[in-house]
Structures are given as structure tokens and as C-alpha cells.
Amino acid sequence: MKKLITTLVSVVLTMTVLTACGGKNSEAPSGSEGSSSKAITVRLGVFKNITHAPSYVALDKGYFQKEFGDNVKIEVLSFDNGSEFSTALATGEIDLGTVGPGPSTNQYVKSKNFRVVSGSNNGGAVLVVGKDSGITDVKDLVGKTVAIPTKGSTNEISLRLLLQQAGLKVTDDSTGVQIIARAPADTLIAMRQKEIDATLIPEPWGTQMEQEGIGSILVDWNKIPPNNGDYPLSIMVASDKFIKEHRDLVKAAIKANLQAIDFIEKSPDEAYASINNQLKELTGKAMDVELIKAALARCHITSDVSKEAIEEMAKVSIEAGYIKDITVDTLDLSEFVDLSMLEEVKSEK
Missing domain, CATH: 3.40.190.10 (Periplasmic binding protein-like II)
Structure with a gap:
């Protein structure tokens, strides 16, 4: 009997040690190997206009899905304006997406829980x-x-x-x-x-x-x-929570965005068709390809982000009363624009 009890204690202790060792892998920090091993849903916010063309191309060509991996389901949520988008991002309804700097900066000053991770389009x-x-x-x-x-x-x-x-x-x-x-x-x-x-x-x-x-x-x-x-009109943003838990997926989204930008530059005619496919998906109505072509000619599709331009626009928002309880002198957007992941993705190429 004594021998049986000793054996049982040894088994329990062994299982405890194995569980403790295994726990480190099951709760791996975001961005580490295997952090996206279990199936998750990425909620992606997009707009219904051509100035968000890279997101359309990345969706239509499957760049997002390819970079995220087969274990990730993409849920696309479309928005009519930046204020609605920014509120959804700040309240956790979406994880990342593209939006204009005006409304996103206005929201960031209040919530401070998301940041700019890449550019998408300047002008337009x-x-x-x-x-x-x-x-x-x-x-x-x-x-x-x-x-x-x-x-x-x-x-x-x-x-x-x-x-x-x-x-x-x-x-x-x-x-x-x-x-x-x-x-x-x-x-x-x-x-x-x-x-x-x-x-x-x-x-x-x-x-x-x-x-x-x-x-x-x-x-x-x-x-x-x-x-x-040459100012950011469409920027990629991600919530701090999503970055913390899935930094690897944020980098994957940035990579997909870069691929889309490259595709638009090198294969414009095919890009017009991709954009039209997604416009029809989001709005239920296709657009004349020549209109898309003419409109894109007035955009500078790029991953570049001008921090100075965002700060200049934020100061106008303060003066207009959209950003409250803060002055031009006390404005601090140093943590709002975080291009570290964009730089990492570019360096990995």
C-alpha cells in the first residue's frame, strides 16, 4: 500500500511538472513562434472608396489570407466615414484596417489605444x-x-x-x-x-x-x-490589444499591404479589376473601369507616412474644436505613429 501511494505521488508530481513546462508554450507571447497556432478571426475595417485601393487589392488577390495563414478567418467590416471606423477600433469592434488621419487622430487623443503601423495612400x-x-x-x-x-x-x-x-x-x-x-x-x-x-x-x-x-x-x-x-489620406492602423496579442499578424497585414501597393504599380489594369470586384462586394454596385483609372491617377499609393503632416492636421483639429482638453503646445503624437513593424517587414525582404 505504501509503495502504491509513493507511485501515485510520483505520477502526480511528474504530470504537474509536464503541465507547468507545457504551459509556457500554450500561452506563448504574441509575435513568438506558434502564437497564431489556433484558429482566430481578424476583423478588418475598410472604406467604400478608391482611396483605400491597396486594401481592396490585398483582399481580392488573397494577400491578406496568404500572409495570415489558413488558420485565420478574415471578417471584413465596411465603413462610410472615419469617425465610425475610429470608434469601432477604439472600442474593440475591429482589430485593424485603413482610415484617414483626421478622425483617427481625434479618437486617439481620447482613447490612446491604437496606432498607425503603415501608410496606404497619400492624397486623392x-x-x-x-x-x-x-x-x-x-x-x-x-x-x-x-x-x-x-x-x-x-x-x-x-x-x-x-x-x-x-x-x-x-x-x-x-x-x-x-x-x-x-x-x-x-x-x-x-x-x-x-x-x-x-x-x-x-x-x-x-x-x-x-x-x-x-x-x-x-x-x-x-x-x-x-x-x-503628399499627405496621408489612408493609413493602416491597429489596436494596441491586437498588436500585443498578435504582432505577427499585424506584420502580415503590413506585408499584404505592401504587396498590394506593388501590384497596383506594376499591374494597374489588373488592379482596376480587383478594386472593382471589392467595390461591388462592399456596395453591391460595380464602377466604370475608366472612372477607377482616372480616380487612381489622383492618388499616390504608398506605404510612406509623414508624421509631420499628421501633426499639422492634428493642430487644425485642435483649433477647430475637434480635439478637446489639449493645446497645440501640449500635443504629443510620438506613440501614435509607430512604424517599427513596417521597418521590420521591409528589412526582412
């Missing part, structure tokens, strides 16, 4: 004026109504910078420029019906207004501030 917005508006110069916008996709958007920040350059103020009366928020599809209708005088809007909407003959482009994408169009 234009200032369109109505066909019979009589506007031939930015200074002619005094007393006029200009639409932007949503309050606090990157497009509104660019518009405010453009007005500042012309010495104009944003007001609620005819002494300055009145800014109203309209979804791009509603802006198109408003322009047709001459309910607005102008709009600063992302592609392909500007090109569509131009092609329809209801508006003309007063300030092309490469003259829109900051940096004459």
Missing part, C-alpha cells in the same frame, strides 16, 4: 466647384457653402488649411465660408441640384462630378494641403 481628394457657381479662385468661396464627407474628417482639415492659405475664415454666415457635412453620395446629388457651391471630396467622387459635367476641379489633388497632396 480634390476641391470641386459647381458648374455655374461662378467660383474661379479659392477666395471666391466667401459666402459660399462647401461640403465635406463628415465633420472632423481629413478632407475637412485639408479644406480648412486651404482656406487659411487664402486668408479666409470658416463662419456660419456670409462673411466667411460655411462648411456642411454630407456623405459623398449625397454630395453628388446636392451638386447636381445646385444645393451646394463646392466640395472637398475624396476620389472617385470628384472625377465623377467632372465627368458628369456638373462640376469642375478648382484645386487638383496635388495642390491640396498639407504638402501639396
